[in-house]
């Protein structure tokens with residue numbers, strides 16, 4: 001009698017989870033942001049810019065910040081095709097530039113009741129090669145967003161109608177990933193996650209909700225900059241296979257969740273740290 005061995009192969013039953021196939025994006029685009037203004041710190045590209053587009057599509061307006069003035073101008077121009085948008089340029093790791101941003105926000109945009117803290121960049125460097133200035137740049141960015149948030153919250157409290165804040169964290173604050181050393185980035189994003197919970201409690205009496213999204217690898221300019229063009233396919237595939245859904249994210253994948261958290265549809269959510277990561281925090285394929 002022959003023994004029939006069953007070989008269980010770990011087959012990839014590959015559901016097509018490409019971004020274009022995602023149902024529901026239109027729903028997110030139709031969040032009701034009529035009469036609402038969002039301030040997006042780091043909104044001139046990537047997830048911040050995609051969120052600005054969605055808020056405008058929902059009838060709101062957007063103030064975006066960025067470092068590069070030309071890029072910022074182009075982003076504002078693109079947004080104004082669909083609604084009102086303003087730009088503020090500043091290097092936020094330079095603490096001398098932060099007061100002017102706060103003053104402009106207080107003087108011209110105190111009516112904003114939505115805020116997204118999206119500025120950040122993944123810069124891999126070996127722990128042993130950090131100098132103090134490089135380490136400080138991560139903390140300076142958090143310091144800037146801390147005090148800018150304080151300014152925006154003052155406007156929300158004065159407005160008396162509450163508000164919603166969404167911070168963009170990163171899976172790199174939850175787990176180490178060997179593909180690129182990231183100690184300073186983890187310190188920064190760990191701070192973002194912690195601040196989210198602290199402010200959720202402190203601002204709840206003012207009806208201001210504070211949540212965070214936690215992306216894994218997303219195809220945006222900083223991601224692309226890390227790797228030479230000719231390696232991109234390989235790199236994308238390498239990163240893609242790390243994610244249980246089999247692909248890296250798009251800015252819209254993350255913006256969909258940010259817009260939801262900004263909207264009144266998330267009115268019972270505060271202090272949440274939401275993984276938007278293709279399943280990485282559930283378990284990695286490699």
Ligand SMILES: NC(=O)c1ccc[n+]([C@@H]2O[C@H](COP(=O)([O-])OP(=O)(O)OC[C@H]3O[C@@H](n4cnc5c(N)ncnc54)[C@H](OP(=O)(O)O)[C@@H]3O)[C@@H](O)[C@H]2O)c1
Nearest residue numbers: 042043044045046047066067068092119120170217218220
């Ligand atoms: N892409 C990913 O794989 C990934 C994964 C997890 C988390 N994240 C986080 O998600 C957030 C959005 O990133 P993204 O991928 O959408 O990047 P992005 O397209 O480069 O957008 C980053 C934005 O922040 C601004 N910014 C960056 N550093 C700044 C600084 N020092 N001072 C002032 N503005 C600054 C950028 O302006 P300029 O372009 O002018 O510098 C830009 O507007 C970041 O916090 C990032 O750390 C990204």
